[in-house]
Amino acid sequence: MGQTMLTVALPIALAWMMYCVGLTLSLADFKRVGRYPRVIISGLAAQLIGLPLIALTLIHFLGLPEVVAVGLWLLALAPGGASSNVITHLCGGNTALSISMTAVSSLIIPFSLPLLLPVVLSDSQLVLPLKTAILQLVMVTLVPVSIGMLCHHFCRGKGYGRFAKWAGRSSIWVLMFTVAITLAANTKVFQQLFSTVSVVAIALCLLGMALGVVVAFWLKGGEVLTKTLAIEVGIQNAGTAIFVAVVQLKQPELALTPLLYGVLMNIPVAVMIYRYQRGHSRSLFAR
Numbered sequence: 001m002g003q004t005m006l007t008v009a010l011p012i013a014l015a016w017m018m019y020c021v022g023l024t025l026s027l028a029d030f031k032r033v034g035r036y037p038r039v040i041i042s043g044l045a046a047q048l049i050g051l052p053l054i055a056l057t058l059i060h061f062l063g064l065p066e067v068v069a070v071g072l073w074l075l076a077l078a079p080g081g082a083s084s085n086v087i088t089h090l091c092g093g094n095t096a097l098s099i100s101m102t103a104v105s106s107l108i109i110p111f112s113l114p115l116l117l118p119v120v121l122s123d124s125q126l127v128l129p130l131k132t133a134i135l136q137l138v139m140v141t142l143v144p145v146s147i148g149m150l151c152h153h154f155c156r157g158k159g160y161g162r163f164a165k166w167a168g169r170s171s172i173w174v175l176m177f178t179v180a181i182t183l184a185a186n187t188k189v190f191q192q193l194f195s196t197v198s199v200v201a202i203a204l205c206l207l208g209m210a211l212g213v214v215v216a217f218w219l220k221g222g223e224v225l226t227k228t229l230a231i232e233v234g235i236q237n238a239g240t241a242i243f244v245a246v247v248q249l250k251q252p253e254l255a256l257t258p259l260l261y262g263v264l265m266n267i268p269v270a271v272m273i274y275r276y277q278r279g280h281s282r283s284l285f286a287r
Contacts, residue, residue, distance in 0.1 A: 013174050014243045015144040017083075018106065020167045022148015024085060025103050036097070039219060043101050046215045046233045048108065051208050052076045052116070058200055058207075059120065065196065071245065071257025072200055073120040077113045078240035078258075079105040084231055086168060087269050092276040093228035101232050106145050109237075110137035113244065121249075140243065174239070176262070201261040205268060209234030227272065235269070238262035 055076035059069040080102070088098035114134050152164070212233035216226040241258035245251060 011140050011243060011247055013177055014239045015140045016170075017174050017237075017239050018141045019144035019148040020170065021085070021102055021106060022145040022150075023152050023164050023167055024099055025145065025149050026152055030100070030103055036100075039097065039221070039225070040100055040104070042215050042219060043097070043212070043229050043232055044104060046211050046229065047079045047101065047105060048112065050211050050215075051079075051204070051233060051236070054207050054211065055204060056119075058203060062200065064200060067253050068196055068200060068257055070120055070254050071197070071241070072204060073117075074113075074241040074244050074254065075201075075204065075236050075238065075258045075261055077116055078109065078237040078244075080232060080235040080237050083237070084235040087235060087273070088228055088231050090276070091227050091231065091269075091272045092224065093231060094224050097225070097228050098232055106141060109240065110134055110141050113137060113240070117244075137240075137244075137248075141240070197257050197260045198264060201257055202264045202267070204236075205234050205261065205265045207234075208236070209268065227276075231269075231272075235265060236261065238265075 052073075055072050058064065059072060064072065085095060085098045085102055089095045111134055114137065151160075209230040212229035212231070213226055215233070216229045219225065221229075236258075238258040238261050242255045242262075245254035245258065
């Protein structure tokens with residue numbers, strides 16, 4: 001029963017989260033890449049190249065157990081989706097930039113993730129042919145994103161507006177659902193590796209955020225850009241990583257790092273949201 005929940009519910013949950021991403025996207029978001037190439041390309045480079053390098057550094061220097069190392073690698077190859085867009089908005093970041101980065105990374109992930117898996121995975125763990133892995137990821141990421149974009153373009157009215165807002169909020173709860181059902185199916189192993197996984201999970205999040213801050217400083221951006229890149233680089237799509245581990249590789253134990261990350265990432269996120277909302281409330285009161 002638990003395995004059925006994982007193999008059936010996870011693809012549906014991930015597809016829904018990516019559909020929610022599509023509901024926020026339009027062609028203008030892709031055109032924005034051409035208008036602000038330096039900022040977006042720098043952010044994507046940190047997200048798609050810098051964070052995996054951080055993960056590899058943690059894996060090699062800490063001598064992580066294989067199950068933890070592979071989970072961390074999967075996580076590093078899965079840039080944030082709808083959740084990072086929502087978090088950016090709640091923290092007072094540049095939501096348009098966040099969405100544009102998500103738009104581009106959503107096109108890249110289905111191909112980059114399977115191609116880079118062998119860097120850390122051994123041949124015995126890599127049980128899926130490359131073409132199959134790419135096709136599955138396309139079906140649960142690109143296709144739902146495209147459907148969401150079509151809805152965003154053609155649907156109108158107050159009813160649709162309320163639905164889109166509800167869908168956007170629901171994506172975070174769906175991520176929590178994927179974490180919960182994966183944890184429920186792997187409780188014993190999770191307890192054995194809790195301390196190791198918790199350290200590397202929060203380390204990847206914080207080091208990714210720090211990298212985003214460094215890139216924003218290099219771009220000579222202000223506070224808004226700094227917060228945006230910190231979130232986009234530091235917040236990964238745990239749902240995608242869990243999907244690859246459980247459904248594609250059929251090794252639920254590899255999802256331990258992503259599922260714990262899905263919980264622990266909320267700590268720095270909550271601090272950022274609290275600081276912004278508190279400062280925002282004070283500024284409104286001062287007026």
